[in-house]
Amino acid sequence: MQAQLICFPRVYISPVSVALSTLMSGPNGDDMPSDSQNMFFVMLVVFPMSIVVCVQLALHVFGDLLDSIIVDVASECHRIVRLGLERNLDEEEEELRLSAQARARIADPSNNVEANGKYVVDIFGQTHPPVANEIFDCMNCGRSIMAGRFAPHLEKCMGKGRKARLKATRSSTAAQNRYSRGSPVSTYSPYSSTASINRLSNGNPRVATGECSNGTVEEP
């Protein structure tokens, strides 16, 4: 493209000279065009190599912009690292090392994965018992429960099983909801509870007619 432009310098100059003349005569932003502008236009008109210069200029400007941006990026990175704000600089190596170690431990055949049966060794070398053995208090009944036995305890405590349903009918509100179908008043509850006792006679029959036992429940 440059070669073509060089072959026809006259074609390029003439529109510029026309533009120049119109600019000189027509209204301009400021009354007196600055010296540098004048010099610029004169240069373009007088020198036929102006096209090549134009392309060179564009490249030069582009290079300038790029250099500024590169210096910005470099200085930002330099600042972060020097101030110690780049926390990944050494941590990455540490993590890589640890994960490589863990991988080696897995691949190691001498590891006691199956030999120990109950106790499985994981990649960090820890063993976990098959049943979780932390002890805490149940929020429903208030007893001390082992974590691994908490779910079955909740089943009994809260109402999935028969025994739990038995306990639930003793409280008046529960009786309304579950066993008394169609009987809306709480006065029916003693009757329903005795009826349920007679129906489901197993374990210890409770003689709690008229009593509402909400909190204190005895497990068989």
Add this chain to the structure above:
Amino acid sequence: MLKNRRQSVNRPPTPDLTDDQAKVLTLQEVINIKLIESGEKEQLMELVREKLTECGWKDEMENICRAYIKKQGRNNVTLDELVRVITPKGRASIPDPIKAELLQRIRTFLVSAAL
């Protein structure tokens, strides 16, 4: 001591205006001034920065920086070194569409500045 003073006053002669080389330099300076004054330079910078960040060029450069710093040791690296390391790679790895668009805008500006 007087001799030293005279030497410090002896500057190289100012370039002649009829010299081609000198004219090209002047043109570049003129263009630069025009760019800054019209605010086009700032706009172009912002545009290029945004595009280069989008396409991941900036992150690549930062990775190169960090790798170099890790290799050399954190406190042994100067900003000059970093710039010298990045510049050739940076200039070479600019994506072509961004470069083409930028050059187009600059040429448009040059033409509009000339007219």
